[in-house]
Amino acid sequence: MSEMRDAQAGPDKLPVPAEVAEAVRTIINWVGDDPMREGLLDTPERVARAWAEYCRGYGDDPAYHLSRIFHEVGGYDDIILLKDIPFQSHCEHHMAPIIGRAHIAYLPGEYVVGISKLARVLHAFAHRLQVQERLTAEVANCIWEHLKPQGVAVVIEATHGCMTGRGVRTPGVTMKTSRMLGVFREDSKSREEVMALIEA
Ligand SMILES: Nc1nc2c(ncn2[C@@H]2O[C@H](COP(=O)(O)OP(=O)(O)OP(=O)(O)O)[C@@H](O)[C@H]2O)c(=O)[nH]1
Ligand SMILES: [Zn+2]
Structure with a gap:
């Protein structure tokens, strides 16, 4: 609950657990891209924070x-x-x-x-x-x-x-x-x- 409030105040402040970022990396890899290429390096954290925001209703x-x-x-x-x-x-x-x-x-x-x-x-x-x-x-x-x-x-x-x-x-x-x-x-x-x- 408090983490969701932080996400509303400023999504960048929400800490992303390593396993959540890793899950996004797994999906990026599975759809056929390289999660370690430069443009995708910060994407797992961004995606995690975006989902915290999409689901802030919880x-x-x-x-x-x-x-x-x-x-x-x-x-x-x-x-x-x-x-x-x-x-x-x-x-x-x-x-x-x-x-x-x-x-x-x-x-x-x-x-x-x-x-x-x-x-x-x-x-x-x-x-x-x-x-x-x-x-x-x-x-x-x-x-x-x-x-x-x-x-x-x-x-x-x-x-x-x-x-x-x-x-x-x-x-x-x-x-x-x-x-x-x-x-x-x-x-x-x-x-x-x-x-x-x-x-x-
Ligand atoms: N009733 C209802 N159905 C939804 C809603 N959102 C998505 N769906 C439907 O949920 C169904 C899930 O069907 P599944 O056969 O399990 O999944 P799928 O193989 O991906 O189905 P397709 O979308 O037809 O390719 C789909 O028919 C979606 O259109 C919703 O808000 N209400
Ligand atoms: Zn659907």
Whole structure:
């Protein structure tokens, strides 16, 4: 956890264990290059620090971001939507990039939260090895549990590097997932309303 914090403050400061650097050297060698040639000498440490940064979500407690809540918002009692939040994650199957946008909406109950915190929750889960379905569910469940709203809607659209740069090699394909909880799950009119806002 403290090592992950150091990685956020300045990745160069994160010490890289010898066996981690050696693992990267093994891969470089296996793909057909010479890990001892000049241009690749510092690469194993850079790669290790880059992965610590990609996966910094393991040291980031998503619930913490929802711990500062507000009661009073001038009587506002309608849907709150944070739309088009860009994010990057990595798939747990190939550790290839997942790049996309998330839309997070909720219908407040008693509490609201600073709007940036919704993006922080997303990034805390995204910076782990993921599948898009789990990422979508984790973000929605976390908001549902800690903010106790009347409804939560999370929609994620993303492209998967493991489908574009390798494997089926099909660029331009987008995967779309959604998780609706509370009124957005139970009441079709509320769901239509939130989806119309997201798709507007
Ligand atoms: N459902 C889902 N599948 C994903 C996600 N990210 C990657 N995948 C898929 O995970 C699957 C892994 O399939 P495997 O057959 O075990 O691996 P593979 O031989 O590398 O498969 P190909 O990608 O088809 O070459 C692939 O179909 C990927 O497209 C995700 O977020 N959600
Ligand atoms: Zn993959």
